[in-house]
Amino acid sequence: MGMMGASLALALKNTKAFRGRISGVVRSEASAGYIREMGWCNAVYTASQPELGHVIRSLEADTLFVVGLPVGSCVDYLPGLRGLPFLVTDMSSTRRSVEEAAAGVRFVGSHPICGSEDTGPRAAREALFEKRLCIVTKAPHSIEEDTNSIVSFWSTLGMDVMQMEASAHDSIWAYLSHGPHILSGMLAHWGFSTDVQSALLKAPVPLTGGGFRDMVRIAGSNPEMWLDIIRTNGDQIKRVLVEFRTELDQLIQGFDGKTDIEWKTWITEARRKRNRLCGYPEDK
Amino acid sequence: MGMMGASLALALKNTKAFRGRISGVVRSEASAGYIREMGWCNAVYTASQPELGHVIRSLEADTLFVVGLPVGSCVDYLPGLRGLPFLVTDMSSTRRSVEEAAAGVRFVGSHPICGSEDTGPRAAREALFEKRLCIVTKAPHSIEEDTNSIVSFWSTLGMDVMQMEASAHDSIWAYLSHGPHILSGMLAHWGFSTDVQSALLKAPVPLTGGGFRDMVRIAGSNPEMWLDIIRTNGDQIKRVLVEFRTELDQLIQGFDGKTDIEWKTWITEARRKRNRLCGYPEDK
Numbered sequence: 001m002g003m004m005g006a007s008l009a010l011a012l013k014n015t016k017a018f019r020g021r022i023s024g025v026v027r028s029e030a031s032a033g034y035i036r037e038m039g040w041c042n043a044v045y046t047a048s049q050p051e052l053g054h055v056i057r058s059l060e061a062d063t064l065f066v067v068g069l070p071v072g073s074c075v076d077y078l079p080g081l082r083g084l085p086f087l088v089t090d091m092s093s094t095r096r097s098v099e100e101a102a103a104g105v106r107f108v109g110s111h112p113i114c115g116s117e118d119t120g121p122r123a124a125r126e127a128l129f130e131k132r133l134c135i136v137t138k139a140p141h142s143i144e145e146d147t148n149s150i151v152s153f154w155s156t157l158g159m160d161v162m163q164m165e166a167s168a169h170d171s172i173w174a175y176l177s178h179g180p181h182i183l184s185g186m187l188a189h190w191g192f193s194t195d196v197q198s199a200l201l202k203a204p205v206p207l208t209g210g211g212f213r214d215m216v217r218i219a220g221s222n223p224e225m226w227l228d229i230i231r232t233n234g235d236q237i238k239r240v241l242v243e244f245r246t247e248l249d250q251l252i253q254g255f256d257g258k259t260d261i262e263w264k265t266w267i268t269e270a271r272r273k274r275n276r277l278c279g280y281p282e283d284k
Numbered sequence: 285m286g287m288m289g290a291s292l293a294l295a296l297k298n299t300k301a302f303r304g305r306i307s308g309v310v311r312s313e314a315s316a317g318y319i320r321e322m323g324w325c326n327a328v329y330t331a332s333q334p335e336l337g338h339v340i341r342s343l344e345a346d347t348l349f350v351v352g353l354p355v356g357s358c359v360d361y362l363p364g365l366r367g368l369p370f371l372v373t374d375m376s377s378t379r380r381s382v383e384e385a386a387a388g389v390r391f392v393g394s395h396p397i398c399g400s401e402d403t404g405p406r407a408a409r410e411a412l413f414e415k416r417l418c419i420v421t422k423a424p425h426s427i428e429e430d431t432n433s434i435v436s437f438w439s440t441l442g443m444d445v446m447q448m449e450a451s452a453h454d455s456i457w458a459y460l461s462h463g464p465h466i467l468s469g470m471l472a473h474w475g476f477s478t479d480v481q482s483a484l485l486k487a488p489v490p491l492t493g494g495g496f497r498d499m500v501r502i503a504g505s506n507p508e509m510w511l512d513i514i515r516t517n518g519d520q521i522k523r524v525l526v527e528f529r530t531e532l533d534q535l536i537q538g539f540d541g542k543t544d545i546e547w548k549t550w551i552t553e554a555r556r557k558r559n560r561l562c563g564y565p566e567d568k
Contacts, residue, residue, distance in 0.1 A: 160488040171479045176496050185554035190528050192557035195455045205417050205443040206563030211502040212460050216558045218495040223551040224537040238539040255522040267507040270469035273476035279490030
């Protein structure tokens, strides 16, 4: 359990509708001690504990096993759960590779869209999942009853659940998250230009305003997490970035010919689409 | 006086080191009434008042005249102040066109880097300028004494002041503000793709997470203001967007060959440059 897993344990513990036992696996003895002290789990194991494998293989069929690993590690971990009787889900931010890795596992995928730049169990927040969106992607071999269980599990935690195909998920979040992560990183590389650098040397305070800062915020995210996302959704990220380049080409041409009315239409449309995408009122 | 001008009047009124008289010009009778009621100015005029021209032409040489118009209107307005004895500055976000328009005006340019998406005198904030950066660009014909006056004027309001050439300013803010505005608008257009739209129709809540929302925030800015910036700094915006496209091309090629270590270096460098640009500690 990192930040997400510990938040999940904490939220479950405080959810009246949930009456099950909670067991957690953490990486370090320090984290195990912390979780025990906070009382968020009925049992805590460390990943290196020799008896852990036996404990997992002995779990009953009515267990829900939530893999809270980064997507790359999740893909490596899932095949070890093949043939076991209990239902498995995950919390990874790409879907197709997880679904492939889950072949032979009693599995329904989940992507709870929430998180934080902070890591580890001490960053846990009880309200992390509340009122946030969770995408549930049933695998080709998932049975309907299991899908329903996963939907109701996240709903119990106050999430809005939406079902989707893994491939649709990976395309949509290439636009809404993975591509923007790359573009945010690009903005940092590009903004750190020769002109800006030489001004920075003389500047009494940073030169960046709020707009730029907001746009490069996610360029500060965890490199391991990014790399995992690039590894497991690279084809879709590349595809959407090629689309972005095509739109950028057209826009650059606009500087030599677009009329004021055409620019204004483009700007007004951008605002309207932003409002639609973010669920803001039309006039915001 | 819009939001910026009214904030300036309010801040000056409450700055002990400032003991001058404050006169303001607003667009509407309603705004004039509001400013009078708040007591922020010693005199308020509306832009359509017939005697305004005479009042301005009669101002003494020790007056500081701050043009608080959007850059396009500022460029149109400045030539009318040619040959008058008082010192003029402005608050526009592009510099070269303003400097050209100020030929024959006793002028030193200012770009206080602060603002808000809200408009009009009712959005005024006393602390708007405090601890923010102000770029001062002296025109080729500015005299040193006037430049010093403008620097000390903004410093009195608690701003950090940096002097710069108009052309350097317009290049730097093409990277740090104008280009990012365009890219934010592009993200909204691009994110509103067919795939995303069809998911939106079925989604119980918006699909966008915090990263995307932050990156499209400035796509909601005032279209008139954007258009002015494109009109007056289009050549530099185009130049930096062409650079962005070149970097995007290289990055897209990376999806077919970059190793994990190369990606990690790229990601780590993006984070480091972000921290440098925004003045964050290295480890943030």
